[in-house]
Amino acid sequence: MITLRSSDGETFDLDEVVAVELQTIKNMMEDGCAESVIPVPNVEGKILAKVIEYCKKHVKSTAKAEEHALSDADLKAWDSDFIKLDQATLFDLIMAANYLDIKSLLDLLCQTVANMIKGKSPEEIRQIFNIKNDFTPEEEQEIRRENQWAFQ
């Protein structure tokens, strides 16, 4: 049993078989520096809870896990529901998945964000992500021109 503690002090108990889905934690366990309670200072409780929920569902089959194993189609459906989140939670989850190095979760979340970007104009993208346009008008015009004239 592994215990993780979030930045805001919440603790979560995990079977080892689930904990190894989080590559960062797995590395710590293998390096022998995993204490009884592992602090996860970058991730708050409600986000860590979601991460663990995902990992529990996706854990590779073992003798115990096979009883609860889902078919690929069921898992995909569960994933589609899982990512129905508000944007702030989605982004926090990406940061957590990146820090904890959970490849399949990171793929799922990045694909989700990519889908938010596809088909949108730069202005729309800036709005969605609340990004400031730091190009001068001339710089932006030059890039747009090169994009449209050369690469489209």
Place this chain on the structure above:
Amino acid sequence: MAYSFPEEVLEHVFSFIHTDKDRNAISVVCKSWYEVERWSRRRVFVGNCYAVSPGIVIRRFPELRSVALKGKPHFADFNLVPEGWGGNVFPWIATMTRAYPMLEELRLKRMVVTDESLELISRSFKNFKVLVLFSCEGFSTDGLAAIAANCRNLRELDLRESEVDDLSGHWLTHFPDSCTSLVSLNISCLGSEVSFSALERLVGRCPNLRTLRLNRAVPLERLPNLLHRAPQLVELGTGAYTAEPRPEVFSSLEGAFANCKELKSLSGFWDVVPDYLPSIYSICSGITSLNLSYATIQSPDLVKLVTQCPNLQRLWVLDYIEDSGLEALAAHCKDLQELRVFPSEPYGAEPNVALTEQGLVSVSEGCPKLHSVLYFCRQMTNAALVSIAKNRPNMTRFRLCILEPETPDYQTMEPLDVGFGAIVEHCKELRRLSLSGLLTDRMFDYIGTHAKKLEMLSVAFAGDSDLGLHHVLSGCESLRKLEIRDCPWGDKALLANAAKLETMRSLWMSSCSVSYGACKLLGQKMPRLNVEVIDERGPPDSRPESCLVEKLYIYRSVAGPRLDMPSFVRTMDEDSELRLS
């Protein structure tokens, strides 16, 4: 609350974003996104090789794996672009050997490719996988031998419609025995016989081969052996489909085809003998694409074949199919999306087949998914065009080629303005249009008014005055490529719509009414356009401003005037005043 992802997360997100439009959009969002995007872009499509330079491409995108380039304008297909005009790929290859040692894919269309270029490609890119040479020229089978010999991981070699100096078929033997990676091989444009045993061995050792387009010189008797070695084929182009009628050849063919349960696309069929066609019947129900544009068989045999293919989505065929055959097609092939009908005798004075506007009307009535049409014929009516337009508002590509220029509606003797007008009015998703027949300025008014999504327009022998060109340039908001020949269009419309030309990829005008003076003015007014005059009559130095240019090719470019022009091509820019006066 602003969000900034670390670069590796951004890169991960961008790895799911592939289209040129989306990649271009994200590059403009902000400076950090621009940087992450340009380092992570792996493929580019350059629609006009002269719109940008190799240097600019490698500076912006340091890690490309896949490059697509287009060279000559489309009218080169009709021999309107003189030999030596340009479109040489060598400068690109030379630059990319330094910048992209890991280049995997090169797709070229209408470019001049030399053996030297092919040799350089084969030696410089260790992981080279895909070479597509579409309508290219300038190379020989020696260049192909280098590709075969040196590209260890070659997956695709596609020479479609290229003009190859075919020295011998020996080049194919240069594929080493260790080459097992081929997925697609298209040699249909080659004339010489390749070594059949080498071909059989190559096909046999490539388990992932899904596309094999043979050339005419592969005889029918050789086909079963090839098919037995590649039962997983999805796309097949046969060689000549002719032999003496012999039952054992037939059953051998029939058996070989029956074994190819994945086949979806067929082409080839040069010199086809009708008796041998039933050998493919067993797989026809799976066929979605059929290219019979070399099959000189008559309507009854065509009908028998086509009606065996209920899942047909694409059909390319000669006009031997006639109206009756198209009617049968309409009745049996309800999934048809694309139809191309080519002329068997385009230069004959009299019609040799019973193919009229009615055939196209039948197909437009019977095939609800039909959206792409290329149709050569000798007569047309406004009524037929109006029917087609109303039947198929989902049309996206409509190219009608009435063989004789300026042919009117044969029933009313009126221009075809109303008919084509109906096409642009009803088909709101129309992206490509080729016009023919007798057309007045009114037609172009309709186009300018309705064809808001039109991206490419081809016009020949049409219109009355500059007004026609003006309607098109001022009305067609999505226009990217405009190609015009033999129309009385000239200076006024061109100069009045100069700014529009910067929103388009290119404009081609030949045998029109554009003067040298106007070209110079345009070049001076619009420094970011390359206004290239093609004149094979010799240096224009002594010509008056009012003299008409033969051919004009105008395109926007971020690379300035090109430096590889032959003597008969001149750029009209600020300097031209000095050079020409």
